[in-house]
Amino acid sequence: MPDFQTIALDVMGGDRGPDAVIPAAAMALEQKPDLRFLLVGDEGRIKPLLARHGKLAERCQIIHTADAVASHEKPSVALRTGRASSMRLAINAVEEGRADSVVSSGNTGALMAMAKFVLKSLPGIHRPAIASVFPTMRGETMMLDLGANVVCDADNLVQFAILGAVFAKAVRGIERPTVGLLNVGTEDMKGSDAVREAAEILRGIEFPGDFRGFIEGNDIPLGTVDVVVTDGFTGNVALKLAEGMGTLTGHFIRDAFYSSPLAKIGGILAYPAMKRLKNRMDPRYYNGGMFLGLGGICVKSHGSSDAYGFSRAILVAAGLVERGYNTVVAQEIERLSALGPIRSEAVEEPASL
């Protein structure tokens, strides 16, 4: 293995395009000097930005294309018409072995559709899932699926549990990760057929972690388990709800500090602490939706990411590559292939993140 890894960046994706991606690459390089980049996008816009980051310029190569996937393009349309897009060429670079991973803040649905088409699913995985890590009362927790599959059967949920447990183990280094299946109650009789059946399967297999059975919505922020498994509908709603709750709380806290002169002084004194609190819950720090279960590493950055946020997504991709995530998952799936017959299903439109 070479002593560096190469990340293909879709420079044209997201609200800010190159203005976020180029400085993000420079930031990530400061954290991890062993990174190399393929910058895929409009050379005319990339070069002037690169001129400001000498060190980065030495570590990257440009793949020029003027074409980009629009942010609201239907995935099926993007797949058909976006063959020369920066997103597609960046994904192709992984397939061709020119890059170890790809990071894009473009259209989620298009990215998932293209990634599935080009990189394929790992053998035995029916539906790749979107996963992300976020802060809880007891450290960090990872949740999946966050929107790639709005309807999931028991087999899908079981595979998500395996994808998640391997992440916690291989990438985060947790010896025996705890995994919970999101439900409306913890008793066996609770929930839909899919979650009840999935729990039964997970209890019956040699699970690569500690399957804790059902958990409830409050267990997510409490950090009860290392990995929260759910369908893409519930996961997507939960992810966005948590984001919205953060905004609401920030708004209420500001209101409270402005509610009296004394509170205002208190606010000034507590400002550095509140700032740290804000950083602790900074969604940019937790940016980077991992597409797990694909034949290559693909990370989705938030569409509105700034350079710092995008740099975090780059580091997420770098971590997955460094820890050989896909190799370990493939081994686990093979080991567990005695799971029984699992239905293969049609590709669906992923939810917007």
Next chain:
Amino acid sequence: MPDFQTIALDVMGGDRGPDAVIPAAAMALEQKPDLRFLLVGDEGRIKPLLARHGKLAERCQIIHTADAVASHEKPSVALRTGRASSMRLAINAVEEGRADSVVSSGNTGALMAMAKFVLKSLPGIHRPAIASVFPTMRGETMMLDLGANVVCDADNLVQFAILGAVFAKAVRGIERPTVGLLNVGTEDMKGSDAVREAAEILRGIEFPGDFRGFIEGNDIPLGTVDVVVTDGFTGNVALKLAEGMGTLTGHFIRDAFYSSPLAKIGGILAYPAMKRLKNRMDPRYYNGGMFLGLGGICVKSHGSSDAYGFSRAILVAAGLVERGYNTVVAQEIERLSALGPIRSEAVEEPASL
């Protein structure tokens, strides 16, 4: 109509039983002197508590029973064996016309099963739903279903939208309430078949409010709409997640104030403001899960409610009765009966709240 209303209270329900329920009734009576109560439970435990609340004692009647539904009893078992329970007798009082509504902090599943069995659904309603109101960036929003129906079809969601719109209109006095259907994106193509079909139906009928189409998880705390409609699985997870986020934030804020001597002083100065902030998000204030779509008014208080929390649930029930909620819903359903064929479905175990 008499100039007072009577509320049947399941005195033995919840973690604290009479110790919460009796003082709660006294508190509610202070707010609304036109209330009368049927206290259903163990007379031996009720009477000494009542002795401390002279005014309340004049306004209530005791229905004695020593039997109570256990907090983890299976709904089907409670239904079969709990015929003399305080919960059941309190519900019966509504059916018999002796009370206008019932409030219980007992076992949610048992309460829903008994309420459905005794009070039946309103004509045309297939699945009663659990609804609750909570604080958002722009005032209050109501969400349903919160766990009565883990799997919902389009017709169920449409009926929830009607139940919610009528609540916002009749009880909260919002002229043209905005209603949103929770989904993973706002585009028409997004989501499960059920939500897409429900949106189509809602756009086609003379909806008693302003149907805004799809909303996403972050729209819940942002208060984008007056009524959030979703299936009981997603709603239950969202409700509990929001509760857990509140706990997490409180924890992080405390941490921040303890992080430095200056922050500590700031915390002391800002204490009254922070206290107000806490009150503003106090889940006890928003206690009271309404079982909508039944032939009688039934409100579920949180199992761990204290007296204040339970008094809030009593006032929720009083509001529904006062505004003639069930009459208006019945009229709306009748008016909209041209909706087309709707499948009737089996009763399911409700989720624990």
